[in-house]
Amino acid sequence: MKSLIDGRVRLFVFSTKKARLSIIVSSKLHKEVDLAFSPQGALAKSVHQYRPRQSQYDMALAVTSAISEKHNLILEAGTGVGKTFAYLIPALLSGKQVIISTGSKNLQEQLFFKDLPLLLTMFSVAPKTALLKGRSNYLCQLRLEKNLQKISQMSPQVVDELIKINQWASMTKDGDIGNLTSVAEHSATIATVTSTKESCTGKKCSYYDACFSRKAKIKAQDAKIVVVNHHLFFADRLLKDTGFAELLPEADVVVFDEAHLVPDVCINYFGQQIATRDIDRVLNQIIDVYRTELRDSIQLDQLSQRLLVKLSRWQNALLEEDVTDWRHVISNKDLATQSWDLLNELTTLLAVTTEHVGRSETLDNVVGQLSSIVAQLQLYFECNDQNAAYSVEPSGRFTMLRIAPINIAKQCQQLFDKQTQWIFTSATLQVNRQLKHFADELGLGKAKQIILDSPFDYPNQALFCVPRHLAKSGQTEANVNQLVDVCTQAINAAQGRTFILFTSHHMLQQVARMLQRKVNYPLLIQGQASKQSLLNKFRQLGNGVLLGTSSFWEGIDVRGRLLSCVIIDKLPFVSPDDTLYRARAANAERSHNDPFTSISLPQAVISLKQGVGRLIRDEKDRGVLILCDNRIVNRPYGEAFINSLPPMSRTRDLDTALRFLKSIP
Template identity: 40%
Template sequence: MIDLQAIFGSDGSLAELIPGYQPRSAQIEMAEKIADAIANQRHLMAEAGTGTGKTFAYLAPAILSGKKVIISTGTKNLQDQLFNKDLPLLRKAAIQPFKAALLKGRSNYLCTYRLNNALSSTLGFSREEADALSKIKSWGKRTQTGDTGEMSELAEADPVWAQATSTTDNCLGQDCPDIAGCFLAKARKQAQESDILVVNHHLLCADWSIREGGFGELLPKAEVVIIDEAHQLAETASNFLGITVGSRQLSELAQDSLMEYFKDATDLPALRTAAEDLEHESRDLRLAFGIELRKGDWQEIERNPKISGGLAAAQQQLQVLAEQLEYASVKTKALEACFKRAQELLTQFKMLTETSGGAWIRWFETHKKSVTFSRTPLDIAGEFQAFMHQHTATWVFTSATLSVAGKFEHFAGNLGLTDADSISWPSPFDYAGQSLFYHPKGLPQPNDSGFIAGIMEFVLPVLEASRGRAFLLFTSHRALKEAETWLRDKIAYPVLVQGSYPKAVLLERFKTAGNAILLGTASFWEGVDVKGEALSCVVIDKLPFSSPGDPVLKARMAALEQQGRNPFFEHQLPAAVIALRQGVGRLIRDFTDRGVLMVCDPRLLKRAYGQCFLDSVPPMRRTRDIADVIAFFGEETPK
């Protein structure tokens, strides 16, 4: 029997290491439950409210089990935090010696082969790109891990990284001249040898999807798999089980082929022409969709001859390039790799264009400079079950938001879990004492054209009472922009807007200002942790139902309807409840936090389903009167 009290108890090892440590009964219970699940090989869904301390509650029994454990987190940041902060602390607590490793997707590791190729290429880079590449080169000499996240001088989204990282398509693998010093190969080897391996959902799903071959090829075989932020898994899995290809991949292939042509194949002018033509076709394909950024279903492509013609022309040109590359592939490994990429892309485009209905949803999305085409599974439950059965591991799913009105059906149904135990621990925070839920009377209807201006009239006095210190969370970018314009000259506190700076910079400014108002959409609804007074108010514009125009949602709803089921209650409503719970979860992050939650959607009380949202949020004191909000902030101890 594992002695968890020796770690979590008031005289335990964590108490010695963490100043002011207080044992939390829910944390110990959760750790015990997970230890039982591992010992008895029972799958478990464990919901733990904010403040339970769930990370240590699963890490400790995972380490003490002595088994090989994979832990998957929602984001790379969480992965880094777990590996660089939480695991070292437990190592200090000396609960048991263990080997830990961190593994990310291949695009997170410096590829020295491609970097050197780019640096020696005769194909001109701009001065900025050349500067960035030489910065990468000098960092590449210092780094131990090759993890691109270490290099703060260059933004993660900088397109130049594509020249210094690899993809499955362009990696030369065992044939690579740099294989001995390859950072990715090293990280994968460490992953194979570790007891506790920390990955993220993208990598877990990439391993599972057809692209990287079967499970176990990339990630080592594990006896226990713990999924943190498990509410995100179905969405990530759905993306990975599908296919997404687009004009950007076509133009990257064209550019890489050109680079190899200039290096080793200048005697094959037809290769150059084919690559340049593909580059043009991919640009024309994007232009055929017009400038608007949007998503649409496949019928729209089929109905529009300009778009369907552009897609066919791009595919045809890809075929031409593939033929030229096949001819050139005998010259070098790199040209052979380009040929394989072209073949793979041809297969993916074929799968996309030749699929019809059934188990797949086909759709497109336009981005600023590219367009992507996707084939998404209608549901992933069957596939996920096959994945779990293929591996005899014990699976633990945890998150602060798995249930809807106390039930796990939605989460379990999405992943097809039929034989998993479930348990929930509420947050240990005193929500009734620490918070207030404000829902004013007289709010406009969400479909009114003046909805945002209307709700902002109610929001302004709240922001004055809270003296800034607020997150305004919106369900659409358009609503955010409208609110920003409305608010600018009406409030004296600093207003920060998503998109104006990278997320981490905005959050840092928000915390430092201490009286700022931050306007954000989806990415600020979850995974954001601002403890203390800087965040004392969260305002939510609408109940976060997914956009009814989303092609994937539309198809999933139609499929449920065809089965005689209720798509609203079985799919749309539970997903919106989970999203709202995440947004609400930004407010109270600690035992000493205080704050007001304001929800501006009148459907909360006017529609019967509103009760499902109310039953799912923490037990806050509720009011419809602004005077209570003013009084709440008036009770604050002046600093």
């Protein structure tokens, strides 16, 4: 009995010492972070014209507390807070294993190539760091070699691009295709030489030791600080959950920057997607195997050819019916019959290909892919999950079938384990001065929640105008004419230097056609070139007008006099016909909640904040925001939008806004 008591005492003493040690470490980290942001600290000594910002300091201390006291944190940091250094410095100084996840490749690269090296030098610390992207961002030497072997069959342009890629391949150290500058970023040739799961032969590959994708994964596993993007992070968590080898090390701390994107990424990874493009590719691979390897197996060719025809007819039928909800498809007898007929034929083809396993390495790989497609289609066609939305989405000449959960909170609670500190930050998380919507969506109700406003002088730097006498939303012709009139006046007053952000491609095209006849400033229209090309052109011109939809509402940083005006056509509410929204709305009603206030309104507020955030990017910026939707001022819910936006000066008089624009040099 005495030894047992002694053991308990020893255990208690050990625990007490451990608690004391934790307090000491916590105190040490707080002191180091406090010093770093002080007027005498490393930032002041190393950053030209550094000025302490209270909001940045407050955020750094909040992140420090989350790391040292081991709690989760949701923090909105308005534009200009300087959130990158506010979370990077505590993460680096903590000495812990940290994963930083971003929503875009641009921010991912800025963190790894600019911000991290600067801070490592500044604080004289040298943890191993790694940048890891999805495998499609890396050159596959084997695919390049196979393409070069068939170069005589290719067009002169493709030959030229392959030669340039091959020259680059001999010099690159990491194989990151983003560093390839001699070939256009959207060239179709690039997709034929990057790494894919389907083309990877693993240890059988002659380039296994030199494989760029593999080396990047090994480096990430060995690093103390790893920079990834949200899609890759959740793909890794999915691999862990299914028992496969993970890509990333176990982390003490995970920081999600651009965290407003996380819920949509979670929906994507907790759901399933079936692309008919993949079915088409598998069928063509089987036909190719028949023609090049298994000429004695004509049934492979006949079944695959027949299925290509059925697949095409089925997709055309879906397109003609203009269905977006699979539940509507299965209520249509003809479409339902065609769908099950397609699945039955694919099942027959799977049985036939299985009989030839072992005769062709290519066919063996295809059998696994076809088996997965058949299983996924079976699950999708049965449509048994009442807590999921089953959507049909056109994708060029192909179709995407998507199963999306309508509530991800439970899955997220399991995903965000207690052994890790989870930190979520973005400039756009709060709705009506609360972070509850974001926290509830991810099942993070117990996380500490903080809102830090932008340090910019919005009342003097920005003017928010909702012009009087706008037509009611939905009166299309009147809406278009008024929008064009407002845009024309604002563009002329701003001497170009304008973003026009739309909620639909249709409205964008209508306005673009009319503006081409009314303004003399260069118009840069989404779809004419890549997003990055349009932005570069906008910066080079100095008087451009850029027209874009959702992809231009966020992740764009144009500072100074280059951008003086942002015009938004209307409040960005999700379409009531959206399949996922309808499923979520039905679920909300079953729980006696109002779908509009609990789902539609919060999403629209966050989206609008993203668009508004394009205007003021620096403490010296000045500009005008014009919203051509009077619902924000004459509907009760408009207050939620206004309370969530920066405190800009406001006017209903367009002439006042035009005078403000003309005053900007």
